Amino acid sequence: MANEKIPYKIYLEESEMPKQWYNVRADMKKKPAPLLNPSTGKPVTAEELSRVFCEELVKQELDDTSAYIDIPEEIREFYKMYRPSPVVRAYCLEKQLDTPAKIYYKFEGNNTSGSHKLNSAIAQAYYAKQQGLKGVTTETGAGQWGTALSMACSYFGLDCQVYMVKCSYEQKPFRREVMRTYGASITPSPSETTGVGRKILEEFPDTKGSLGCAISEAVEAASAQEGYRYVLGSVLSQVLLHQTVIGLEAKTALEKYGVKPDIIIGCAGGGSNLGGLISPFMGEKLRGEADYRFIAVEPASCPSLTRGKYVYDFCDTGKVCPLQKMYTLGSSFMPSANHAGGLRYHGMSSVLSELYDQGLMEAVSVEQTSVFAAAQQFARVEGILPAPESSHAIRVAIDEALRCKETGEEKNILFGLTGTGYFDMYAYAAFNDGKMGDYIPTDEEIAVSLGRIPNIGD
C-alpha cells in the first residue's frame, strides 16, 4: 500500500480549479426538451422565468449551446474556502473487498453544509446579489440544500427564507439550528404565511407537509415580496451546470496520475450531483473522444429512472412551476419515508433523463438496508460517515468492485461521495437496531400516479 504512487487523497492546487463550468447540453446532438408553460403548453420564455428566477440563472437555464460558462471571480473566491475537494483512493476499502478494482471517490462533504449543494448555492446567491435582490426563498426537505443556501446567503448578506417540510422541521431540529446560526429564517411548511399553505392547512390541518407543498410556498413567498426570487437545489439544468465543478476537478485530479475511470457512479435524486460528476466525462463520450460506463443509482422506493415514464410532468405538486420532460413517477407519487430524504423526488433532471433515454447512461435501483450495510462497511474502513444519499453510490461501487473480484478485472471505479451523514443518525440508529425496513412500490401504485400525469407536450 505504501509503495503506491497515487496518494490517499489527490488534492489539486487552487490554480488548478476550474475557471468555467461545463454545459453538457452543448455537446448533445438531441437536446433535452424545453420547459413548457403549463397554461399555454408552449416553451417557457426567459421573461416568464425571470419572474421566478434571477435573470442570469434564467440565461443559464435556457442556454443549451454554450459549452463553457465563466465562473465569476467572486464565486471562485468562495469555492476556495472549501475547494478543491479531494479525490480519495479507497485503499482500505479495496483491501477489505480484496478486489483488483481500483476505487476512487470524489468527496464533497468537507464543508459545513456537509454536501455538494454548496457549489450551486453560492452561485445562485451570487447572481441574486448581482441583480440587487434583497433575498431568496427556497424549500428544503432533508436540509442539505437549505443549509448550503443559508451559508451562501450569509456570505453575501442576503436574506434567506427557507420553507422546511414540517416533518423534517420537527425531526431534524439540528439542521434547523445550523440554518438559523447562518442567519436564515425557517418556516415549517405548510404554513399560515402563504395562500397555498393556508389552503392546505384548512384541508389537512394535521399534515406534516411535503416537498411539493414547500416548493409552492417558497415560489409564492418569492413573488409576494419585492426584491425576492426563488431558488432550487437540484433538477434544473443551471444546478447541474454549477455542479460540474465536481466532475471537472475529478477529471483533472485523475488525469494528473494517468487514471482513466472505467465506471462512474453517482446517486440520483433530482440529479444535481450525478449530473455534475459525469458531465465532463459524458462530454468526451458525446464527442467520441472516450468511452465510460455511467451508472445512476436511485432508491428502490423512488425509482424514477428505472420504473418511471419519460414524459412532460409537473416539477411540484402545487403545479406552479413549468412542466419538464423527464423520467417521472408522476408528481402525485408519494415515496415512502426512506431515510435518503435527498432522493425522495418524483422526477429527474431533464438533461440526465435525455442522456438515459439515449442509452448513454445506465440506472439501477437499490434497497435501503443494503445501502446502509454499504454505508457502515465504508465508514468502518474509510473513516468517513456517509450520508444515506451518497451511500447509494457506495453500494453500487462495492457491487462493481466485487464483480471485478470474480472476473479478475482491474477496473477503475469512480464514485461521488456527496456528503456526510452527521444529521442522519436517526437512520443509522434504525439500522444499528435492526429496525430498518425496505419499501418497494407495487406496479399498481406506480401505475396510479403515472396515470395522473397530464397529457401535455410531445
Next chain:
Amino acid sequence: MANEKIPYKIYLEESEMPKQWYNVRADMKKKPAPLLNPSTGKPVTAEELSRVFCEELVKQELDDTSAYIDIPEEIREFYKMYRPSPVVRAYCLEKQLDTPAKIYYKFEGNNTSGSHKLNSAIAQAYYAKQQGLKGVTTETGAGQWGTALSMACSYFGLDCQVYMVKCSYEQKPFRREVMRTYGASITPSPSETTGVGRKILEEFPDTKGSLGCAISEAVEAASAQEGYRYVLGSVLSQVLLHQTVIGLEAKTALEKYGVKPDIIIGCAGGGSNLGGLISPFMGEKLRGEADYRFIAVEPASCPSLTRGKYVYDFCDTGKVCPLQKMYTLGSSFMPSANHAGGLRYHGMSSVLSELYDQGLMEAVSVEQTSVFAAAQQFARVEGILPAPESSHAIRVAIDEALRCKETGEEKNILFGLTGTGYFDMYAYAAFNDGKMGDYIPTDEEIAVSLGRIPNIGD
C-alpha cells in the same frame, strides 16, 4: 484578496507529513513532576502503570528525555486518510474585522470523528493491537474522544467499550449512534457492569453520572477483563505527544510561505489540542531559537489555569488513577453544565501546567455567550461551524485581531480549530434563542474544592 500569494488553505503533500512526534519535555530544563502512586506517595513505576495502560504507551508517558519518537508506519498510513490537515488563512474573517492582523487556523475537523482526538486514538489503538490485546475501555463525555476511539478500534479490529456519562448518553443519542456504527459498545455511566458503578447507583440512584465516575468504571472494566487496557483522550503526556502532528504540520505549512506566527492560541480542557499545537513552537522558545506568545483559553466556568492551584491532585473522582501535579480546581470541583463538554475537566496536562508555571505560556478565561457569539461570527464568514470547545480559541483570536486593529500591528495569529459543532446544535439553539447563560464559580466554591485536595507530594 485574489492577489495574495498565500492560498486560502495550505495543504502539505503526504511526503511532508511528520515522521516523528515531538516530545517537548525533552527540551524543558525543569521537567513536569512525575506521576505518583496514591497509596505509596512515590513516583509510579512502569510496571504499575502497565496494569492499566499499554506497555508502549507507558514508555511514552514516562519518557521525558527523547525529543523525537518515531511514528510507526501503520499509524502514518492511517493519518493519510485524513491528514495532512489544512492551515487556513482566514481571509474572510480578517476582512470582516477590518484588521491588519493575519489570521491562520489549523483545522482538525475534517474527519468523521470531527475533531483532533483521532490523532491520539489511532496511536493508542495501534499500540494496543501491537501488544496483542483484545480491546480497550475508555470514558467519554462530550463524545468526541469516544467517537475517535471507535473509529480507530474499528480500523484495527479491536473491541471498544465506551463508558458514556449518562446525561450525554441520553442527550446526545447521535454521538452514541456514530460510535455504534463504528462497532463500539456504549454503556451509560454509572452502570451495573462495574463495582464502582453499582456502588454509586446504590447511593445516588438518580445520578446522571460524571466524567470522573466514567473514568473509574472504564479503568475497572479494563482490569476485570483479560486482554484489555484503559485508554484516555487527554491530560496525559502521551496524548500531547501524539497530538504534536498538529503543531508540526502547522509549522511546516507556515514555513513554506515564510510566515512566523506571533501569537499561538488554543482552547484548553485537559490540554491535548493546545499541547499538540504549541509543542514544536515551544521547543524553539525553550531552545532560545525563536519567541512566540502562547495563549491557553479556558472557559470561565472551569478555570483550572487561571484560578486553580499548582499541586498534586487526583485525575479522577474515583481516585483510582495516579496523582498528577497540575493546575487543578480539585477533583471534587463540579463545573456547571457549560456547553463545551470537552473543557469541563478540573485539571490540566502536567506539561502545560509546568510551562504555564514557568511563565512560558499565558492563560485567559472567557465566558460562554461571548464564545458562541464568536462561533456564530466565524461560521457566517468562514463557513465552518465550529465546536464549542474550539470556539474558545476563536474568541481570543478575534480579540487579539481587534487589538491589532487599534494598534495597527500586522501580527500573525495562529489558532487551533480543533473540531466541528455538528453534534452541539442544542447549544447553538440555546444561543440562537437567547437562552444561553454564563456561569462563573464564586471564590468560595473554588476554595471549597481546592480545600479537599489531598496534601501529597511536594
